[in-house]
Amino acid sequence: MPELPEVEVVRAGLAPATTGSLITGVSVFDERALTRHAAGAADFVGRLEGRRFTDAARRGKFLWLPLDADDSALIAHLGMSGQMLLRRPDAAAERHERIRIHLEHPQHGELAVVFADQRTFGSLAVDRLVSDGPSSVPTQVVHIARDPLDPLFDDARFRQTLRSRRSAIKRVLLDQQVISGVGNIYADESLWAARIHPETSASSLSTPAVSRLLAEVRSVLAKALAEGGTSFDAQYVNVNGQAGYFALSLNAYGRGGQPCPRCGGLIRREAFMNRSSHYCPRCQRRR
DNA sequence: GGGGGTTCCTGTACGC
């Protein structure tokens, strides 16, 4: 499941191959991969061919490759199972290949960026860039909060928002308009590390507890990033198709019924928001 | 505008 660390690994992998590259051709095999591009496949292709990528940027789980000549960018959201793969231009089709973008790089020569996506929750689009403080972001990303690894993330504002929310803290952590980049896996891991029950009302958390939680969110994300992200199956891989190793470091997520690494109590798995929460009922006490 | 539930999708695992 691509969350911030996985998307950042993909962005960093794409950057050296795509930045400066000329887009020589675009093939759309499945228009469901363009749900974020309302004008359709022909328009999408027309806005890319003949242009060059100038950079590779990310906010939360969105990544985008700005284009030359005007203020637009190719944006990508990987959804649950989206992959951006670097391949030779004549490489055989991937199992769930939706879009292939052919590139000519000044040093590396011809290559292809393949967007493959099993569950089709991901999407590409060409979007206009608009100013947002010192940087510019696609219009579809403007409403997304900065992520906690962003130097401009506003800790004070985050604390203030939590004070006004009576929702469960886990729900607030998953709200990309409050803090971006955190998904189900890293929400569970951060709450476990901060010893906070996922159903705790956000507004009931003390200031020290919020600070502890934010520090753990940053720590978990940074560690996962250093280990190449979390892979359970073939659903998340880097641009070369390789898995990450953070799944070996998980303390709560996916460990229902197994002993808590901290206290030895059994990790509980519960339904929450049409998904699962994993926590230790002994060291994450409900208030 | 907060709160919380629903929907989209497909491959895999599992029970009968």
Add this chain to the structure above:
DNA sequence: TGCGTACAGGAACCCC
């Protein structure tokens, strides 16, 4: 062996 069903979850969307 084969079928039906539950499950995985990001983000937009809906109604209260």
